[in-house]
Structure formats: structure tokens, C-alpha cells
Amino acid sequence: MVSSEIRNLIDRTPFVDTHEHIWEETTRLSAPTGDGGRQPIRDFGIFFSHYSDSDLLVAGLDPKERDKIGNPNIDVDEKWRTVGPFYEKARHTGYLQNIRETVRMLYGEDDLREDNYRSISDRLAAMIKPGYYYPILRDVANIEYCQVNNLQTTIFMETQYPDLLCQDLSFVALSTGLNIEAVSKLANRDVKSLKDWHEVLDWCFATYGPRAIAVKNQSAYGRRIDYEKVSADDAVPLFEKYLANPKNLPMDELKAIQDHLFHYCVEKATEFHLPVKLHTGYYAGSGGMPLHRVRNNAGDMCELLKAHPKTPFVIMHITYPYQDEAIAIAKHYPNAYVDLCWAWIINPLASVRFVKEFLMAAPANKLLTFGGDYIPVEMVPGHAQIARKGLAQAISELVEEHWIDGAHVPALVARLMRGNAHELFDYEGTLKNWKTPSVVKKEPATVG
Numbered sequence: 039m040v041s042s043e044i045r046n047l048i049d050r051t052p053f054v055d056t057h058e059h060i061w062e063e064t065t066r067l068s069a070p071t072g073d074g075g076r077q078p079i080r081d082f083g084i085f086f087s088h089y090s091d092s093d094l095l096v097a098g099l100d101p102k103e104r105d106k107i108g109n110p111n112i113d114v115d116e117k118w119r120t121v122g123p124f125y126e127k128a129r130h131t132g133y134l135q136n137i138r139e140t141v142r143m144l145y146g147e148d149d150l151r152e153d154n155y156r157s158i159s160d161r162l163a164a165m166i167k168p169g170y171y172y173p174i175l176r177d178v179a180n181i182e183y184c185q186v187n188n189l190q191t192t193i194f195m196e197t198q199y200p201d202l203l204c205q206d207l208s209f210v211a212l213s214t215g216l217n218i219e220a221v222s223k224l225a226n227r228d229v230k231s232l233k234d235w236h237e238v239l240d241w242c243f244a245t246y247g248p249r250a251i252a253v254k255n256q257s258a259y260g261r262r263i264d265y266e267k268v269s270a271d272d273a274v275p276l277f278e279k280y281l282a283n284p285k286n287l288p289m290d291e292l293k294a295i296q297d298h299l300f301h302y303c304v305e306k307a308t309e310f311h312l313p314v315k316l317h318t319g320y321y322a323g324s325g326g327m328p329l330h331r332v333r334n335n336a337g338d339m340c341e342l343l344k345a346h347p348k349t350p351f352v353i354m355h356i357t358y359p360y361q362d363e364a365i366a367i368a369k370h371y372p373n374a375y376v377d378l379c380w381a382w383i384i385n386p387l388a389s390v391r392f393v394k395e396f397l398m399a400a401p402a403n404k405l406l407t408f409g410g411d412y413i414p415v416e417m418v419p420g421h422a423q424i425a426r427k428g429l430a431q432a433i434s435e436l437v438e439e440h441w442i443d444g445a446h447v448p449a450l451v452a453r454l455m456r457g458n459a460h461e462l463f464d465y466e467g468t469l470k471n472w473k474t475p476s477v478v479k480k481e482p483a484t485v486g
């Protein structure tokens with residue numbers, strides 16, 4: 039197969055998108071409520087509202103100026119004056135390449151410029167209608183379905199579209215970022231002991247587990263992922279101390295509670311046949327990443343993989359910039375899977391190198407090749423396009439360099455883009471457990 043045939047095949051093959059944070063569509067249909075935080079705005083500023091703004095800040099944009107981007111009350115002319123110069127300074131990064139892919143795929147424009155930011159904003163706003171997620175994700179991005187870690191909720195989103203936006207069960211509030219108040223309210227139970235809390239966790243898994251596609255934890259943003267085995271007997275007095283006064287607990291005792299609960303949740307996930315997705319590697323945002331902690335992620339993972347040999351773990355974001363370690367882990371541990379989610383836009387060329395080297399070292403069924411990792415749905419098709427470009431380059435180079443035989447490419451592409459995800463995650467089984475699986479008519483006319 040020559041490279042144009044490989045690219046063609048990859049363009050035609052749908053992705054299973056294994057990681058997103060996409061808001062519920064109802065959030066996008068409602069008007070923005072204020073100017074704080076991340077807002078569902080309806081102008082070109084949304085392209086700079088997630089990830090891209092970090093590159094602008096690192097290029098020199100003042101953080102106070104950045105806040106204008108997501109403010110629905112500031113007009114687009116002022117927003118363009120704010121971001122335009124910094125967009126030019128950072129335009130070659132993966133995050134900002136995605137803006138060009140996005141405007142190309144959704145609006146037929148080759149770039150975002152002074153002469154089109156207004157019309158693009160108008161078209162973006164006009165596209166927001168009931169059901170518009172389907173054409174964007176299925177028709178434009180050629181995605182079969184997405185797996186969503188919804189950040190609007192504590193544990194699990196009762197999504198409007200379970201067939202399109204499969205949901206992760208987030209176990210942060212249950213373990214490493216304890217939120218006893220919110221979770222016990224959901225479960226409608228008083229928590230006076232560790233036994234009570236275990237019952238609340240059991241309730242969460244019984245209630246959401248059958249409809250979840252996986253469990254997810256991103257506590258690597260706040261601590262090392264060196265989760266030690268702490269027995270319930272050892273955790274009981276610490277948990278009681280925590281309940282009496284959470285603020286007075288020394289760090290090592292708080293860590294012991296988190297560690298105990300983390301393993302408890304991993305065991306529950308395994309009981310419900312849910313793969314465990316863990317954030318590893320690079321941090322979103324700017325100006326805060328402790329790389330000395332991040333570089334321990336891969337080593338810390340090994341202990342978890344050994345402690346739960348029957349549990350599939352998904353090592354997210356290829357542990358960038360320590361992706362060589364991720365390859366070594368995937369090669370060595372049967373229960374380790376690596377996900378390129380987010381990686382294609384963090385560093386597109388590192389991701390191309392990674393795919394080539396991964397396939398030469400680890401079994402191909404251990405790799406998941408796409409997750410957009412976005413909150414705004416509009417940014418997903420562009421990211422999928424960058425991933426397709428990179429995947430095609432990696433596989434074409436392997437064929438040209440005679441590392442793989444072109445005859446094996448069709449099976450490899452099918453496996454990497456969707457087959458592996460279908461083997462690892464039970465899409466059909468999960469869908470059956472929703473009472474009202476959504477069936478929404480496609481409205482292809484709304485996009486293009």
C-alpha cells in the first residue's frame with residue numbers, strides 16, 4: 039500500500055474516541071450564565087477556551103487579558119485584538135493547528151483571520167441546535183462513539199445521548215479527592231465510619247457501574263500515583279480521625295486513606311468489568327507542572343499493574359513526555375494499555391514517533407489511538423483530523439522503511455482505530471443497561 043492509499047483508508051475508518059470531556063448538549067443550548075469560569079460561549083473565542091489559551095499565555099498573553107476570551111459579554115472585535123497577535127506567535131503548535139483544522143472542517147475556511155472571525159462566530163452560533171452533536175461527531179469527525187469524563191458532575195453524567203457520549207464513572211470524589219458530603223447526599227446515606235463509606239462506594243458502583251464504559255481518575259494532577267496497599271483495619275482509625283476533622287490530618291495519614299480507597303475502587307471496577315483509566319504525564323494549563331512528580335508516573339504504574347493483574351489499566355496521554363516508558367510498560371505488562379488521547383495536539387511529531395516505536399515493541403492490541411480530550415464539541419473533528427494525519431504518517435513510514443508489510447495495514451488500521459477499543463470496552467453491553475438509549479435523527483444539513 040502506498041501512503042495515499044493508507045491515508046484514504048484511515049480517513050474512511052471511524053475512530054472510537056476513548057476520551058473526551060464534552061459538555062452535555064443541553065449546556066451548549068442554554069445561554070452562558072455569567073463571565074466567570076469556562077462558559078459555553080457562542081463565538082470564535084471558544085476555540086481558545088480549552089488548551090489553546092495555555093499556548094497563548096506561555097507566548098506572553100497576560101492572564102487578565104486571557105479571561106476576556108471566555109466572557110460572553112465582551113464583543114468579538116475586542117477578543118480578536120486580544121488573541122490575534124499571540125495566535126500568530128504560537129500558530130505552529132498542535133493546539134493552534136487544531137484551530138485551523140476546526141475552521142476548515144466546520145466552516146470551509148483555511149484559517150482564522152481578521153477578515154473572517156466575525157462570520158465564523160456567526161456560523162458557530164447558528165450551528166448550535168438540538169441534535170447538533172451527532173453530525174459534528176459522526177459525520178464530520180467520523181467517530182463511532184465517544185467516551186466522556188464529564189466534569190459537570192461529581193461521579194457520573196446521566197447523559198441525554200448514551201449511544202454517542204458513553205460515560206466514565208469518575209472515582210476521584212470516592213477516593214483520592216474525597217467529597218463525602220456530595221457523594222453521601224447522592225447516595226442518601228449518613229457516613230459515620232469507614233464501613234458506611236464502603237457502603238456508599240458499593241452503592242455508587244451498583245448504581246452507575248452497569249451503565250459506565252470505564253472508570254477514570256486524574257489525581258496525578260495533585261499527587262504521585264504511588265498507591266500503597268492499606269488494609270481496612272489500618273484505615274479505620276484514620277478515616278474516623280478524618281471525619282472528625284479533615285483539615286487536621288497529617289499528609290501521610292491522608293495519603294493512607296486515599297491509597298486504601300483507591301484500591302477499593304479498583305477492585306469494585308474490576309468486579310463490574312470496567313477498565314481503569316488513569317491520567318499520566320503532561321499537565322493541562324501553564325506555569326505549574328511539577329515534572330519531577332510526573333516523571334515518576336510510569337514507575338508508579340508498575341506497582342498498580344502488579345497489584346491488580348486482572349484489571350486492565352489505561353495509561354492516558356502516553357505519559358508524555360515519558361512515552362518511551364509507556365512503551366516499555368505496554369510491552370511488559372499484559373494488563374497495561376496506552377492511550378494517545380490528547381497527545382496528538384500536545385506534540386504531533388512526538389506522537390508519530392511514538393506510534394512507530396510502539397508498534398515495533400509492544401503488541402498492537404495494547405494501543406488506543408484517539409481521544410480528543412475536549413470540552414467544546416467543535417474542537418473534536420480537527421483533533422481527529424490531526425490524529426488521522428499522524429497515524430497515516432507513522433504507518434506509511436513503517437511500510438516505506440520495510441518494517442511492516444503493506445498487506446497487513448488494513449487489519450492494523452481497523453484494530454488501532456476501533457477494534458482495540460471494542461475489545462477493551464463493552465459498548466453494546468453498556469448501552470443495553472440504559473433505560474432509554476437515545477435515538478436522535480441525524481441532521482447533516484446543520485454542518486458544513
Ligand SMILES: [Zn+2]
Nearest residue numbers: 057058059411
Ligand atoms: Zn482529559
